[in-house]
Amino acid sequence: EDQVTQSPEALRLQEGESSSLNCSYTVSGLRGLFWYRQDPGKGPEFLFTLYSAGEEKEKERLKATLTKKESFLHITAPKPEDSATYLCAVRQTGFQKLVFGTGTRLLVSP
Amino acid sequence: AAGVIQSPRHLIKEKRETATLKCYPIPRHDTVYWYQQGPGQDPQFLISFYEKMQSDKGSIPDRFSAQQFSDYHSELNMSSLELGDSALYFCASRFRTGEETQYFGPGTRLLVL
Numbered sequence: 001e002d003q004v005t006q007s008p009e010a011l012r013l014q015e016g017e018s019s020s021l022n023c024s025y026t027v028s029g030l031r032g033l034f035w036y037r038q039d040p041g042k043g044p045e046f047l048f049t050l051y052s053a054g055e056e057k058e059k060e061r062l063k064a065t066l067t068k069k070e071s072f073l074h075i076t077a078p079k080p081e082d083s084a085t086y087l088c089a090v091r092q093t094g095f096q097k098l099v100f101g102t103g104t105r106l107l108v109s110p
Numbered sequence: 111a112a113g114v115i116q117s118p119r120h121l122i123k124e125k126r127e128t129a130t131l132k133c134y135p136i137p138r139h140d141t142v143y144w145y146q147q148g149p150g151q152d153p154q155f156l157i158s159f160y161e162k163m164q165s166d167k168g169s170i171p172d173r174f175s176a177q178q179f180s181d182y183h184s185e186l187n188m189s190s191l192e193l194g195d196s197a198l199y200f201c202a203s204r205f206r207t208g209e210e211t212q213y214f215g216p217g218t219r220l221l222v223l
Contacts, residue, residue, distance in 0.1 A: 032210040043114075043200050043214040044153065051210070087152060091210060096143065096166035097155035098212060 003027075006088050006101035013078055013108050021073040021104045023088030031091040033071050034098065035064050038085045047073075047086075078108045112137055114203050114215030122221045123191050131186040131218045135203030141165065142184040143202040143212055144176060153200060159184055160206055191222045 003026040013019055025033065032051055036044035048057045050066040057064050061082065063074040073086055085105050089098040115134040123129050135142050141160045145153040155168035159178035170176075173191075178184045182203075188195060198219050202212035 034211065036214070041198070041217075041219070043216045046211055046213055049209060049211045096141070096158040096160075097168050098143075098145075098153075099155070100152035102152050 004088055004090055004099055004101035006086075006104050008104060009102070010105040011107070013075075013106070015079055015108055015110050016077045018074070018076045018078070020075070021086055021088075021106070023071040023073070023101055024069060025071070025088075025090050026069075027090050027092045027099075029093030031093045031095075033066055034089045034091070035071070035073055036087040036089065038087055038103070040085075044087055075106070078106075080108045080110050082106065083108045114201055114213055116199075116201050116215040116218050118218060119216065120219050120221075122223065124223055125191060125193065127191050127222075129188045129191060129220060131188070131199055131201075131220075133184045133186070133201030133203075133215060135182050135184075135201075136205075136213055139203035139205045139213075140182055141204045141206045142178055142182065143204070144170075144184070144186050145200045145202065145214075147198040147200060147217075149197075156186070188220075193222050196220055196222045 005024045007022045035047040038044045048064040053068045085103040087103045089100045117132045143158040144156040147153045156170040158166045162178045176186045198217045200217045202214045
């Protein structure tokens with residue numbers, strides 16, 4: 001069965017302190033790995049889709065990378081507005097559903 | 111850019127009542143997904159539709175049913191509501207032959223008293 005594990009569960013950073021969030025996955029036939037940002041009580045906001053090992057995507061202070069077993073979301077010089085829960089999800093070939101990890105709650109202090 | 115629209119945004123029901131949640135996908139998106147997110151939990155897949163046909167099914171209770179209409183909007187019907195059904199319900203949409211990304215709506219917060 002698909003498994004997605006995110007670490008750490010929670011992360012507190014000072015503004016400007018760069019760090020990385022990890023998403024480990026076990027899935028046979030990866031169709032895509034997805035990163036979302038979710039603010040409390042709101043819908044997941046799409047960040048990145050990665051399809052194959054070695055792929056990297058970047059947007060503003062965020063960079064997502066993918067290997068055969070895990071993905072990293074690197075946050076460079078974060079700002080308080082980056083505070084949110086970051087969700088990782090995978091889709092397996094032959095299935096429509098996304099399987100989510102439990103997320104990393106990020107708090108960036110000024 | 112247009113996003114997924116969900117209605118209502120908030121809903122309060124009594125136990126054993128019924129509820130209907132609606133989802134309007136992004137224009138040109140033909141695939142709709144429903145997810146349930148309990149407090150402090152990650153979203154759990156319920157069901158999906160493509161071209162009005164069910165395309166995948168997850169842990170959706172038998173008390174729930176859903177359908178997709180010819181204009182691609184979808185409705186999630188929930189009957190005999192239980193306290194444990196209180197959650198955020200998200201709809202997501204995708205263009206089937208395009209990229210894999212599912213785009214989520216703002217959600218419907220259901221409270222069952």
